[in-house]
Amino acid sequence: MADKNGRRDRPGIRVRRVYDTPEPDDGTRVLVDRIWPRGLAKADARLDEWAKAAAPSTELRRWYGHEPERYAEFARRYRAELAEPEHREAVDHLRELAGHGTLTLLTAVKDLSYGHAGLLADAVRGHR
Template sequence: MADLRDVLVIKRIYDEAADDDGYRILVDRLWPRGVSKERARLDLWLKEIAPSPPLRTEFAHMRERFEDFRRSYQAELERNPAVEQLLELAAGKKRVTLLYGARDPEINHARVLLEFLLGAGSADK
């Protein structure tokens, strides 16, 4: 089986879709503004894995709240059955691109999700 670090990547949904994206999964709870379904070229929209609405609202993509957000979102992910679904799906793929709509490539839930999945995947092996 491929190492999850070689399989899972994150990318803004506003960036152009590419063939090497592999299996494309939107991991936002809300559909991104201005992106058509055709342009998104999604294989799956897994809203269940996104942060809860109260957590998303509290974070509001503010840098000073990111560490608290990271801890809270990781706690949500520990109880989220969609994590297992995503790990099982990734196990059978060469590349899985987790798509997000946030502007900041460093301060967003997809980065926290990727870190969590890489940790969870290596813990099982």
């Protein structure tokens, strides 16, 4: 289905916290953080993949510090990083996974509205 701008959407891309209980309709579960979530055993995460290359760079993550007043600038910088070859390859891989069914992007971020996973989901869908 195309949106009002003619872009094709991938409706099966979800964003969830990695600490949430896995759900049967999660499909392919991919952790998109650069560092492993605190206090979570690898077996409990029930991941299919860990896409570190899709996460913001360490430098950007440290600069941002999840401070809401920096979010707009963080989003701009992260989108720029997603255009770089390593990140672009990771986004392409996630897009391929989404083409086979539901894709759930997982992150340890407490407030998803100020995290990178939603921005990444938009990139995988082909939105800017």
